[in-house]
Amino acid sequence: QFEIVNNYPNPFNPGTEIFYNIPHVSFISLYIYDLKGELIEILIDEMQIMGKHSKIWDGKNYNNIQMPSGIYFAILKTENQLVSHKLLLMK
Numbered sequence: 237q238f239e240i241v242n243n244y245p246n247p248f249n250p251g252t253e254i255f256y257n258i259p260h261v262s263f264i265s266l267y268i269y270d271l272k273g274e275l276i277e278i279l280i281d282e283m284q285i286m287g288k289h290s291k292i293w294d295g296k297n298y299n300n301i302q303m304p305s306g307i308y309f310a311i312l313k314t315e316n317q318l319v320s321h322k323l324l325l326m327k
Contacts, residue, residue: 238262240312240321241288247324250302251294254279254310254321260286265313268293268323276303279310295325 241255258264266280276297293310296302308323 238264238312238314238317238319240310240319243310243321243323247326248295249326251292252323253290253292254323255288255290256312257288258284258286258314262286262314265311266291267311267313269309269311270303271307271309276308293323 237257237259239257241257243252243254245252254266256266261283263283264280265278267278268276270276277293278298279291279293303325305325305327308325310321310323312319312321
């Protein structure tokens with residue numbers, strides 16, 4: 237099953253590691269969105285092998301600007317599935 241297992245630390249400042257599972261070779265995307273639904277960062281957009289993976293988000297957007305404290309969502313998207321996980325950035 238595709239899933240975001242957790243992130244550590246959470247709450248975090250300035251960065252957090254997002255842990256996720258992929259049951260078979262798939263093209264996946266890992267996005268960060270804010271509460272307004274705006275895309276903050278694309279962490280992964282590539283083919284990955286099955287297994288346990290992780291990716292660090294440094295708390296910055298795609299323009300390399302540090303994001304303010306708040307709730308963000310990690311969205312793991314595959315060909316046919318979408319899962320989300322809440323992240324809390326605290327300064």
